[in-house]
Amino acid sequence: MAGEALLRVENLSKWFEVRRGLLAPPLTLRAVDGVNFELARGEAVSLVGESGSGKTTLGKTVLRLYEPTSGRIVFKGKDVTKLDGKELLWYRRETGLVQQDPYGAMPSFMTVYRILEEPLIIHKVGTREERREMVFKALEEVRLTPVEDFAFKYPHMLSGGQLQRVAIARALILRPSFVVADEPVSMLDASVRVEILTLMRELQEKLGISFIYITHDLSTTRYFSERIFIMYAGHIVEKAPSKELVREPLHPYSQALINAIPDPDPENRKRLRNVPPGEPPSLINPPPGCRFHPRCPYAMDVCRRQEPPEVEVKSGHVVKCWLYAKG
Amino acid sequence: MGDVALSVRGLRLYYGTRKGVVRAVDNVSFDLRRGETLAVVGESGCGKSSLARAIIRLLPRNVHTYEGQIILDGQDVMKLSDEEFRRSVQWTRISMVFQGAQNSLNPVLKVGFQIAEPLMIHKGMPKEEALAEARKYLRMVGVHESFADRYPFELSGGMKQRAVIAMALIARPQVVILDEPTSALDVITQANIMNLLKTIRSEWGLSYIFITHDIALSSELADKVAVMYAGQIVELAGADEFYTNPQHPYAQKLMASVPSLRADKKLEFIPGAPPSLINPPPGCRFHPRCPYAMDVCRRQEPPEVEVKSGHVVKCWLYAKGG
Numbered sequence: 001m002a003g004e005a006l007l008r009v010e011n012l013s014k015w016f017e018v019r020r021g022l023l024a025p026p027l028t029l030r031a032v033d034g035v036n037f038e039l040a041r042g043e044a045v046s047l048v049g050e051s052g053s054g055k056t057t058l059g060k061t062v063l064r065l066y067e068p069t070s071g072r073i074v075f076k077g078k079d080v081t082k083l084d085g086k087e088l089l090w091y092r093r094e095t096g097l098v099q100q101d102p103y104g105a106m107p108s109f110m111t112v113y114r115i116l117e118e119p120l121i122i123h124k125v126g127t128r129e130e131r132r133e134m135v136f137k138a139l140e141e142v143r144l145t146p147v148e149d150f151a152f153k154y155p156h157m158l159s160g161g162q163l164q165r166v167a168i169a170r171a172l173i174l175r176p177s178f179v180v181a182d183e184p185v186s187m188l189d190a191s192v193r194v195e196i197l198t199l200m201r202e203l204q205e206k207l208g209i210s211f212i213y214i215t216h217d218l219s220t221t222r223y224f225s226e227r228i229f230i231m232y233a234g235h236i237v238e239k240a241p242s243k244e245l246v247r248e249p250l251h252p253y254s255q256a257l258i259n260a261i262p263d264p265d266p267e268n269r270k271r272l273r274n275v276p277p278g279e280p281p282s283l284i285n286p287p288p289g290c291r292f293h294p295r296c297p298y299a300m301d302v303c304r305r306q307e308p309p310e311v312e313v314k315s316g317h318v319v320k321c322w323l324y325a326k327g
Numbered sequence: 328m329g330d331v332a333l334s335v336r337g338l339r340l341y342y343g344t345r346k347g348v349v350r351a352v353d354n355v356s357f358d359l360r361r362g363e364t365l366a367v368v369g370e371s372g373c374g375k376s377s378l379a380r381a382i383i384r385l386l387p388r389n390v391h392t393y394e395g396q397i398i399l400d401g402q403d404v405m406k407l408s409d410e411e412f413r414r415s416v417q418w419t420r421i422s423m424v425f426q427g428a429q430n431s432l433n434p435v436l437k438v439g440f441q442i443a444e445p446l447m448i449h450k451g452m453p454k455e456e457a458l459a460e461a462r463k464y465l466r467m468v469g470v471h472e473s474f475a476d477r478y479p480f481e482l483s484g485g486m487k488q489r490a491v492i493a494m495a496l497i498a499r500p501q502v503v504i505l506d507e508p509t510s511a512l513d514v515i516t517q518a519n520i521m522n523l524l525k526t527i528r529s530e531w532g533l534s535y536i537f538i539t540h541d542i543a544l545s546s547e548l549a550d551k552v553a554v555m556y557a558g559q560i561v562e563l564a565g566a567d568e569f570y571t572n573p574q575h576p577y578a579q580k581l582m583a584s585v586p587s588l589r590a591d592k593k594l595e596f597i598p599g600a601p602p603s604l605i606n607p608p609p610g611c612r613f614h615p616r617c618p619y620a621m622d623v624c625r626r627q628e629p630p631e632v633e634v635k636s637g638h639v640v641k642c643w644l645y646a647k648g649g
């Protein structure tokens with residue numbers, strides 16, 4: 001990892017209380033459970049995991065859109081875990097979110113212009129004229145040109161790819177130093193996906209923003225991020241430089257994930273894939289010990305009893321698995 | 328791989344709308360051999376699901392044009408009346424796994440009953456016997472047969488998709504159309520379903536039409552590949568040729584946009600967007616986005632050129648004297 005950390009997340013957890021019925025006692029759902037990582041200035045990291053593994057919850061908790069249950073978030077050397085009022089507003093201005101569902105996240109009654117101007121108004125940025133200039137510049141940046149054509153359209157008049165550009169422009173308009181992009185392209189076709197991710201990457205590098213790119217699509221990640229975090233059932237189970245993780249996954253779950261993903265190859269049809277059966281566990285009663293142990297081909301006795309430690313196997317390559325623990 | 332199981336010739340399915348006629352399937356032809364899988368790939372809205380619906384004749388109300396030949400084991404089943412088609416073809420000779428099917432299971436009916444329905448409806452099998460079959464098929468697709476007595480909400484996404492596959496297989500068809508059979512599932516579950524489909528295919532000698540927008544995934548099953556663009560097949564080729572050496576400019580661009588997990592490969596994208604199916608561009612429908620477009624491409628529809636045996640490309644670049 002290059003440079004000093006912009007963001008440090010320590011032992012962060014977000015648990016939800018859920019009820020199965022009006023009179024039933026509340027149950028605890030451990031969506032994010034004891035997560036640690038650092039993010040350098042200008043660095044892009046992909047957060048990969050299956051549906052329900054806690055990616056969105058982690059992203060929103062780090063952005064303080066959810067109250068953390070426990071743990072610490074340190075941003076630019078400042079503990080932001082418990083900020084409120086004016087100081088929380090500062091953190092909001094320093095951060096941005098591209099939401100998972102662009103159709104749901106855009107108010108349908110606002111024009112693109114209004115959608116982009118709103119964060120500027122909330123944070124009292126500029127005069128009317130200056131804001132207008134900033135909105136047009138933002139549209140140009142995401143290549144929605146000619147900008148006059150797009151500025152006064154409503155969300156339903158845009159294609160999925162165009163709408164996602166608006167979402168990116170909105171997340172970047174306050175020039176944040178840290179952005180979470182939650183599945184920004186999962187609903188788009190392959191070609192549009194590449195187009196949007198390329199654009200996002202360009203802007204991220206140009207503006208020096210730190211990025212967490214949430215996705216369940218591992219194959220795009222090494223093109224668009226320096227490191228990959230693999231998430232399983234509320235835990236980050238592996239952290240490594242992108243190319244290294246894809247070439248040499250160490251955690252049995254990461255290995256399974258990579259084995260499951262095809263490249264376009266006519267030989268694929270002739271062979272079966274080596275993947276574990278079963279599905280991720282419930283987060284209300286997660287398995288004791290390692291949460292992957294019921295599906296893990298290497299599970300040992302200790303895996304069933306004790307939560308595995310995070311082991312730095314190589315410099316910058318961390319695995320949460322008993323196979324790599326010394327002793 | 329033996330003789331031809333299904334032959335489609337000049338198939339058209341147009342929809343009537345207030346804005347005009349939507350040419351969703353526009354003169355599509357291909358052959359499918361016994362035991363063979365044809366993958367149909369293309370971007371959202373290019374007509375893949377419409378092609379599937381046209382083949383199994385499950386059509387919406389607003390059909391404008393429905394014509395062509397669908398030859399199944401030597402018989403042109405387009406000539407059959409709706410009633411005859413339903414009785415003698417639908418589900419028993421051609422079946423289908425619908426796009427998003429795992430979410431369309433009826434929530435108030437037990438899973439076993441829903442799997443058994445095709446036998447009761449299309450084969451007139453008595454209920455008890457059909458339910459026993461349903462249990463057998465559920466086991467075959469890797470779900471414990473006790474789930475026959477459960478309701479859909481009690482099954483995981485992967486289990487529901489297996490149940491829907493059992494439903495498509497239970498009447499023993501020769502051709503199964505799979506429309507995005509894993510699109511809402513996680514990659515590990517998806518790989519497990521692909522393994523299941525491969526195993527069944529090799530044991531039964533089934534033919535699949537595998538519809539997907541995911542090119543990498545298409546290679547899991549495809550013996551040959553049809554690339555659809557704006558309602559037409561623009562390239563049809565064997566898998567070995569297609570994945571290593573696609574010929575149509577659109578197919579080449581599409582392949583270049585597919586990320587590779589293992590190989591170092593530069594990613595590209597296709598500028599612009601697919602055309603309207605109401606007023607498609609004249610000539611070649613891809614010409615506004617094609618880097619090689621020539622004059623003739625803007626004026627005249629390209630012919631289907633057989634560049635090699637079994638490899639057809641609909642493009643002026645390959646036409647002789649063109």
Ligand SMILES: Nc1ncnc2c1ncn2[C@@H]1O[C@H](COP(=O)(O)OP(=O)(O)OP(=O)(O)O)[C@@H](O)[C@H]1O
Pocket residue numbers: 016017018029031049050051052053054055056057058100216283
């Ligand atoms: N507000 C909430 N209240 C209760 N449970 C929640 C809430 N938000 C998320 N969860 C639960 O927390 C777990 C993690 O959800 P989350 O949305 O973070 O997963 P994800 O990895 O983003 O999944 P996906 O890929 O489907 O978006 C899930 O079991 C989900 O049902």
Ligand SMILES: Nc1ncnc2c1ncn2[C@@H]1O[C@H](COP(=O)(O)OP(=O)(O)OP(=O)(O)O)[C@@H](O)[C@H]1O
Pocket residue numbers: 342343344349351369370371372373374375376377378387389426540604
């Ligand atoms: N009943 C209908 N009436 C009018 N137009 C329709 C109808 N059904 C589909 N269409 C249109 O026909 C075109 C082809 O749709 P189709 O569903 O076949 O595409 P597809 O390739 O399966 O797309 P996807 O990958 O999104 O599933 C689209 O433009 C669609 O909007």
Ligand code: SF4
Pocket residue numbers: 251252253290291292293294296297298299300303308320321322323
């Ligand atoms: S800790 Fe044990 S069960 Fe978990 S992944 Fe490692 S070997 Fe498998």
Ligand SMILES: [Mg+2]
Pocket residue numbers: 055056057100182
């Ligand atoms: Mg999510």
Ligand SMILES: [Mg+2]
Pocket residue numbers: 375376377426
């Ligand atoms: Mg479809």
